[in-house]
Amino acid sequence: MTKPRRPAQAGRTVRQRFTALYGVLFLLSAVGLLAITNLVSLGSRISAHGGGPPSGAQLTLETAQEHIALLQSRLSETEALQSRQLLIGSVIALAVMAVVSLVLGRLVAGRVLRPLRTITASTRRISADNLHERLAVQGPADEVKDLADTIDGLLERLEGSFAAQRRFVADASHELRTPLATMRASLDVAVAKPEPVPAQTIALADRLRVELDQVDRLLEGFLTLARTQHGALSDRATVSLGRMVSAALDDRAADIADKDLTVHDGEVDDRAWTRGSRTLLSRMVDNVIDNAIVHNRRGGWIRVAATADGETARLVVETGGELLDQEQVALLIRPFQRLGTDRTGSDNGSGLGLSIVSAVATAHGGVLDLRARPEGGLRVTVSLPLAAALTGAPA
Missing domain, CATH: 1.10.287.130 (Signal transduction histidine kinase, dimerisation/phosphotransfer (DHp) domain)
Incomplete structure (x- = not known):
């Protein structure tokens, strides 16, 4: 039973955490800006001191007036210099604190948003096959x-x-x-x-x-x-796709002869082994072969291959026929989807064959790919994990 959601506790919300963090960063930026500006202007103020009245000299009215004029001139120069120094210091402090603020903001934002990235990644991994998994995020009771x-x-x-x-x-x-x-x-x-x-x-x-x-x-x-x-995969065993294909073709020899079909032997790799439920994998191979026989025209052909490539075992079944629409072909993995009787000349079948193939392949960590052949007909490819890749031992 789903537990009732608890509202975020007062004083521990993400909004308040953001407010506190941004306030601290703004305060630190202001302090740094003032410190840099004062340091730059301090040097100019120190250098501006000095230049008192001439020592040991008897001040006269004319000398005093000259000295006052000299002091006024120096004061004007000092004020102009301080203004320039203050402007330069402010620009430097602004540039430095802008860079520091961006770096700190990125670090703080990454830390605060880390739980959201975890939630996003975990949600993407969850599908219809592993709905039992939960996010189970730990932390304060916030948003x-x-x-x-x-x-x-x-x-x-x-x-x-x-x-x-x-x-x-x-x-x-x-x-x-x-x-x-x-x-x-x-x-x-x-x-x-x-x-x-x-x-x-x-x-x-x-x-x-x-x-x-x-x-x-x-x-x-x-x-x-x-x-x-x-996902009830019982009777797990290591099976050969090539042997399963041979057995399926032998069991359907009469149906193949009845429709006057020609079976072309494709590549059969002895390494094309996979591991899983023998019953379900056998049903998967049977459905692919049945689909190639039932949905084929009289006098047509079938090409079957079982290959191994890297860590993947592949079953490939091709049939000839009319040109097909790839968009309609892609829908055949859905239950009760058919291309109609025009392609097959028959309305036999429940419409579940390729749906079962797709479900079995998915349950074993594989995938079903349906492609309309450019020359006409259909290419069915089932890719499954290679047994050697699963067990770590040669098959």
């Missing part, structure tokens, strides 16, 4: 702490919403299996009666079985998608 607690509360609510949505999908898919099984059993019983069954009833039963199988595949896709998004 920054209040902001961090608010974001933590939002993340907690989002995590609950995501978990509830995934549980609903998984529970609904599981519960719907029972009525589907009952419907399928009822069809079998109706068709298996000893008395003659009308041909229309048999045709209707076959049609319903096909639809029930489609719904069953859809529910299985929902369950797999929910399981993957929950």
Whole structure:
């Protein structure tokens, strides 16, 4: 349950901290400015002293008048010199304190804004796959702490919403299996009666079985998608992408022959191993191959490759066909997105295949990339962490 936010305590707010810091900096700048100005003008005042009346001489009226004129002249020169010195000192002090103020202001602003940078960096790292993480900012109960607690509360609510949505999908898919099984059993019983069954009833039963199988595949896709998004990676093992591809192609040899497809063997690197759930990774490879077979034209071709590059293992599946729009292709990772029957000549499929591939790849630290080939057709690339990079040992 989300804890209620506590208001910032009086006397400890960021506003008051900024006020205090800026006041201290302004005071120090003023003191420094006055000190530099006085030091510069002090020298000119010292040098201006001296030049008293002539000693040992008998002052006469004429001599006194000359001495007074000389003193007045020296006083004027001294005042002009002091004015110039004061102006130069003020300019120098202003320039020095401007530089010092900028440096101090940058240091103080960086220190005060450090918690905000921490909050920003932590928030960027949090996504739908790690909503359990929290900012947990430590410090005084000020506006920054209040902001961090608010974001933590939002993340907690989002995590609950995501978990509830995934549980609903998984529970609904599981519960719907029972009525589907009952419907399928009822069809079998109706068709298996000893008395003659009308041909229309048999045709209707076959049609319903096909639809029930489609719904069953859809529910299985929902369950797999929910399981993957929950991050429940059981039966972890180090698997070979090349072997999984070979097994998937062998299991679908009949479907490939039925559509008269040509399979071109691409590069298969023996180092293309990754680590994760064997069941989910196998489902991922099966979905990519199924997508290449089902959404392909009769007499088309498929090229499959499994490579290793640096710390990444890649599965690449290419198909020929018509020119596709890249913007529409990029949307295929969303559930129930299709390019239509014009490309495939078939409306089979639940629309979850590539969504499951993307979810499985993400759950294993990888990524799915879909590209429309310039020559026509589609290029599907699944990039996963190389097993050697994960384990630190050669695969």
